[in-house]
Amino acid sequence: MMDTTSNLIVSSPNIKYTDDFIYSDYEYEDTLVTRNKNELVAKPYRTSLQIKTERKIGRVGVMLVGWGGNNGSTFTAAVLANRHQLSWNTRNGKLDSNWLGSITQASTVRLGLDEKGNDVFVKMSQLLPMVHPDDLVIDGWDISPLNLAESMVRAKVIDYDLQQKLKKEMSAMKPRPAIYDPDFIAANQADRATNLIRGTRYEQYLQIRADIKNFRDKKKLDKVIVLWTANTERFCEVRPGVHDTDENLEKALRANDSEISPSTIFAMAAIDEDCCYINGSPQNTLVAGVVERAEKRGVFVAGDDFKSGQTKLKSVLVDFLVSAGLKPVSIVSYNHLGNNDGKNLSAPKQFRSKEITKSNVVDDMVESNRILYAEGEKPDHVVVIKYVPYVGDSKRAMDEYTSEILLHGTNTIVVHNTCEDSLLAVPLILDLVVLAELFTRLSFRPNVNQEWTPMHAVLSPLAYLLKAPLVPPGTPVVNALFKQRACIDNIMRACLALPPVHHMQLEHKVP
Ligand code: NAI
Numbered sequence: 001m002m003d004t005t006s007n008l009i010v011s012s013p014n015i016k017y018t019d020d021f022i023y024s025d026y027e028y029e030d031t032l033v034t035r036n037k038n039e040l041v042a043k044p045y046r047t048s049l050q051i052k053t054e055r056k057i058g059r060v061g062v063m064l065v066g067w068g069g070n071n072g073s074t075f076t077a078a079v080l081a082n083r084h085q086l087s088w089n090t091r092n093g094k095l096d097s098n099w100l101g102s103i104t105q106a107s108t109v110r111l112g113l114d115e116k117g118n119d120v121f122v123k124m125s126q127l128l129p130m131v132h133p134d135d136l137v138i139d140g141w142d143i144s145p146l147n148l149a150e151s152m153v154r155a156k157v158i159d160y161d162l163q164q165k166l167k168k169e170m171s172a173m174k175p176r177p178a179i180y181d182p183d184f185i186a187a188n189q190a191d192r193a194t195n196l197i198r199g200t201r202y203e204q205y206l207q208i209r210a211d212i213k214n215f216r217d218k219k220k221l222d223k224v225i226v227l228w229t230a231n232t233e234r235f236c237e238v239r240p241g242v243h244d245t246d247e248n249l250e251k252a253l254r255a256n257d258s259e260i261s262p263s264t265i266f267a268m269a270a271i272d273e274d275c276c277y278i279n280g281s282p283q284n285t286l287v288a289g290v291v292e293r294a295e296k297r298g299v300f301v302a303g304d305d306f307k308s309g310q311t312k313l314k315s316v317l318v319d320f321l322v323s324a325g326l327k328p329v330s331i332v333s334y335n336h337l338g339n340n341d342g343k344n345l346s347a348p349k350q351f352r353s354k355e356i357t358k359s360n361v362v363d364d365m366v367e368s369n370r371i372l373y374a375e376g377e378k379p380d381h382v383v384v385i386k387y388v389p390y391v392g393d394s395k396r397a398m399d400e401y402t403s404e405i406l407l408h409g410t411n412t413i414v415v416h417n418t419c420e421d422s423l424l425a426v427p428l429i430l431d432l433v434v435l436a437e438l439f440t441r442l443s444f445r446p447n448v449n450q451e452w453t454p455m456h457a458v459l460s461p462l463a464y465l466l467k468a469p470l471v472p473p474g475t476p477v478v479n480a481l482f483k484q485r486a487c488i489d490n491i492m493r494a495c496l497a498l499p500p501v502h503h504m505q506l507e508h509k510v511p
Pocket residue numbers: 065066067068069070071072141142143144178179180181185192229230231232233262263280281282305306307308339340341344421422424425
């Protein structure tokens with residue numbers, strides 16, 4: 001059964017609703033494992049936690065860095081098309097707007113079971129108060145001066161008839177000038193870089209802060225979330241004394257240090273304006289100094305690199321293989337694409353950034369099964385990306401997974417995926433914004449005598465949406481997709497004093 005319209009009320013002694021908050025008394029349970037000579041001792045434990053969810057969302061603004069790109073223009077078109085409930089004609093007939101691909105808008109969470117023992121599902125956004133996509137106010141920056149209608153035409157993603165319906169509104173949207181450093185993105189991007197903030201890095205930082213303030217004041221916003229969907233940069237060379245602490249980063253910014261990337265300047269400005277900053281590209285924007293800055297100011301950061309197609313499948317398939325006791329020994333991933341992202345990635349340093357985020361996504365699964373892999377052993381893992389202009393935004397992703405099976409047999413799985421790249425990435429941008437905003441309204445405390453504290457500044461629960469999830473220092477990285485999804489679902493359930501979903505269905509198994 002599914003019910004996507006009713007209001008959800010939890011009836012439990014452990015929950016309290018007020019006009020402003022939902023309070024949950026939650027027992028967090030896990031098992032502590034200690035090693036005692038040749039014994040492993042597993043000891044279940046419980047931690048009491050109070051969770052408070054603020055119910056008022058307020059007016060939320062999104063500022064996209066790279067607003068005029070394929071993702072930026074498609075995101076804007078999707079928000080407007082859904083807000084106005086637009087339909088458009090194609091050779092396949094009339095089509096309607098939707099949010100397919102968004103977990104908050106188009107996926108369900110199991111709530112419980114009904115009297116007959118059947119599962120009951122609700123839309124994820126029914127669980128807790130979340131900002132509605134129609135209510136998002138959008139702004140942003142781009143080094144390209146085109147307005148959003150022109151960008152949408154350049155992107156060649158949206159159907160022609162829908163473009164005509166959106167053109168008037170989108171032509172009034174113009175990206176703010178941005179920070180261009182030709183040392184960080186591919187040289188082949190230079191011809192579109194004419195909409196620029198000049199000056200030193202510190203002056204550029206001040207301008208970004210002024211832009212955020214201007215947007216927040218003009219649109220009377222309660223919250224602004226800044227999200228990088230601009231070109232992939234090369235990794236900055238992380239240097240002690242520059243990137244390692246908040247203080248050093250500040251000094252280096254003021255000294256116009258050339259290893260401070262444009263994306264790091266955007267992150268610093270966003271944090272200083274109290275805005276959550278999300279990195280949708282692979283580069284190492286969120287260096288230690290940025291994370292320390294976010295922690296000190298109590299602002300959230302998340303990254304890196306949207307996990308849209310090939311990697312999402314990889315983080316399911318390898319999890320399946322390893323947990324089935326099969327041993328992936330070779331994973332080879334080819335991509336060819338013809339959009340501007342592909343053009344930028346055809347330069348070696350920018351490709352290298354993407355190669356890193358695309359390659360580290362199976363490590364935790366390999367680590368979890370030492371029956372298959374010896375210490376330090378990993379599958380061969382190769383990632384190739386080629387620029388083929390003709391295919392445009394319609395990326396081809398081809399993967400070959402070879403696994404060793406019983407008695408040294410081999411099992412080879414080949415996948416061919418034609419991904420419409422931006423149409424897969426845009427729902428992730430929406431979910432990142434909606435969930436990040438939700439997480440800003442959660443607070444936790446062990447008991448009534450303690451202060452409420454927010455979630456850790458590094459928003460690792462967003463890992464489901466990101467290829468190389470940034471986690472708080474010292475925290476294990478989880479790449480397996482369904483574990484990441486269960487994390488999001490179960491945190492929301494905890495906010496409602498509901499137990500995690502365990503899938504045991506003992507009601508149907510034990511007489
Ligand atoms: P795009 O090239 O169409 O758009 C990027 C935009 O950023 C361009 O309009 C460019 O002018 C602008 N830009 C470059 N440097 C800038 C700066 N310093 N400040 C402001 N604007 C700047 O690329 P697309 O397809 O929109 O992808 C955007 C990013 O998202 C890329 O880094 C890509 O690797 C990443 N990504 C995309 C995924 C997808 O499926 N579409 C998935 C994962 C990541």
